[in-house]
Amino acid sequence: MRKILLGLSLLIVSLMLSACSDNEVSPDETLNSYTKEWNNQKFTDMYKKLSSDTKETYKKEDFIDRYEKIYKDLDIKDLKITNKTLSDKEIEKAKKSGEATYAITVKMDSIAGPIEFDKKLKLVREEHDDEKDWYVKWNPNFIFPNLKDGGKISLEQIEPKRGEILDRNQMPLAINDTAHQIGIIPDDFNEANKQQVANLLKISTDSIDKKLDADWVEPNLFVPLQTISKDNKSTYESLMDIPGVSSQDVTTRTYPTGKATSHLIGYVGKISAEEKEEHPDYGSEDMIGKRGLEKVLEKQLRGESGSKIIITQEDEEDTVLAEKKVKDGQNIQLTIDVNLQEKIYDSYDGEAGTSTAVNPKTGETLALVSSPGFDPSLFVNSISQSELEKLQDDTQQPLLNRFNSTYAPGSVMKPISAAIGLNEGTIKPDEGLTIKGKSWSNGKGWGDYKVKRVSESDKPVDVTDALIRSDNIYFAKQIVKMGDKNYVKGLKNYGFDQKIPFKYPIERSQISNSGNLKNEVLLANTSYGQGEIEVSPTQLAMAYTPILNKGTLLKPTLLKSEDTKQVWHDNVLNEKQADVLQKALRKVVTDSRGTAKVLKDEKVDISGKTGTAELKRSADEKGHENSWFVGYPTKDQDLLIAMMMEKTEKKGSIVTENVGKIISDWKK
Secondary structure, X not given: OHHHXXXXXXXXXXXXXXXXXXXXXXXXXXXXXXXXHHHOOOHHHHHHOEOHHHHHHOOHHHHHHHHHHHHHHOOOEEEEEEEOOOOHHHHHHHHHHOEEEEEEEEEEEEOOEEEEEEEEEEEEEEEEOOEEEEEEEOOHHHOOOOOOOOOEEEEEEEOOOOXXXXXXOOOXXXXXXXXXXXXXXXXXXXXXXXXXXXXXXXXXXXXXXXHHOOOXXXXXXXXXXXXXXXXXXXXXXXXXXXXXXXXXEEEEEEOOOHHHHHHHHOEEEEOOHHHHHHOOOOOOOOEEEEEHHHHHOHHHHHEEOEEEEEEEOOOOOOXXXXXXXXXXXXXXXXXXXXXXXXXXXHHOOOOOEEEEEEOOOOOEEEEEEEEOOOOOHHXXXXXXXXHHHHHHHOOOOOOOOOOOOOEOOHHHHHHHHHHHHHHHOOOOOOOOEOOOOOEEOOOOOOOOOOEEOOOOOOOOEOHHHHHHHOOHHHHHHHHHXXXXXXXXXXXXXXXXXXXXXXXXXXXXXXXXOOOOOOOHHHHHHHHOOOOOOEEOHHHHHHHOHXXXXXXXXXXXXXXXXXXXXXXXXXXXXXXXXXXXHHHHHHHHHHOOOOOOHHHOOOOOOEEEEEEEEEEOOOOOOOOEEEEEEEEXXXXXXXXXXXXXXXXXXXXXXXXXXXXXXXXXXXXX
């Protein structure tokens, strides 16, 4: 009996020892747990697994804070640590020696690109609280290779050079240049001169005080106030005569064509908090496109920042751990011709209006003008509140971009209505309508409303005569006869109520507030450009291209890199119908009854159509008038200008004359 009990006791002891051996954590398990926490950047949990001598050397706060700061500052992402497992034989050997060495691979993405390195990581067996386990012997080069105690990591960032914007002939529209940054050296500055400085820079004395009171300011440091253009020589010289005022040359964005291209090109400015949320990779002091093409083409123009992660050790050469090459922004060449742009802008002489000029044979946009404009450099260099209020309070609204807005087209709509009627077959080129008197109503459902025309006709009116004299009644009758569905379908073939396929965002034209013309009075009014129809000058210019391209409506292009002659809609008109309209548009100028006869004696033959849109809230009131002219050189047909000027009721044929002179000068 004793022998049996003894044997049983020995068996129990043996099983207990075996169980203890089986339950002991292997170095593989410890390392797998450690690398999992490392991959998830759980540095507090990682610290718990460090060996005793490691913890004596690196305090918990130092370990955690260093990892967190470095990984955050260098934007470490997609961290992945992998290791080779040990064989059973190697594990048994490690258990006997109390040490296990593993080969690990560390991979990550950083602000400067991918980083990858291999290291040897040692685990040691230690007894804590009567329990043995495996712990990691750590040192700084597990963060990055070559990083030792006392070593430093630095990030060097290289900002990209912003791409420039050029016209079709490589003329500068937005370029990088140097400017004068005006500032104050507090020790040398006399407070009595503060108002003089404020007046010259057009800022308040309070804004100067605020900058001088910043925490970082010291008596001998340069305190920047405002940046001014190199062209502002008189202001610069006056400022430099004031003791304590100094300057530094800085790189800035300049706009050589100023107001003439201000709405097209736009400007850059310091990024706002809201913009920073949309562009988290931008610095808080970075410049960003605020409006115009500077904003539309921001991604291409900005480029990509470069960066280097550098490890510095005392008495050793610096080590570049990772490097991302800077990628400068693209230079963008437009189809715009700046000489034509400036000619058109100057023709407004400060009056409000807008124009689009295109090559109707290629679709290239040659000018996009909104008048009046503003000086974009004011916004780059921190516009003062007084200057901003002056622009905002100006009744001519210089901050309003008119070329991407829509307007009632008036009679420049008639050639499009004629083209739709010809294509539908409801208008026959040589078939006239007998129209009596200066007013017409279709009777039932029209109430007291009547369509009116300027002059009476003593014979039947055909489409050519209707265009020459701009006969509202002819077009109203023809389009009412056609019906709303066919007319709306035709308008859509000419791009109305559709998004314009264009690099610059242009407001979509509308056929009516509801999108349909079921109301017959509205249908009649729309036929000659009144009612609720609205169109941008770019949309209008392109709507004339089928007349000059045998029925093909072209897409407008803005970048020189884009293919030309892109088709938007094809076969909206046939060649014979287009020829009828071309001849009619020439007679609008040459016929003694033509509404554009003022251009008859221009040195260059010009064709086109005039238009007046009366803006009023009710039929009884007298409203302001916007005048239009769409014109092109009759023979070459390589330039088409759609121009509108606001409030022209006392200015006669000024818009027609402006377009005629611009085309004549251009063709010379």
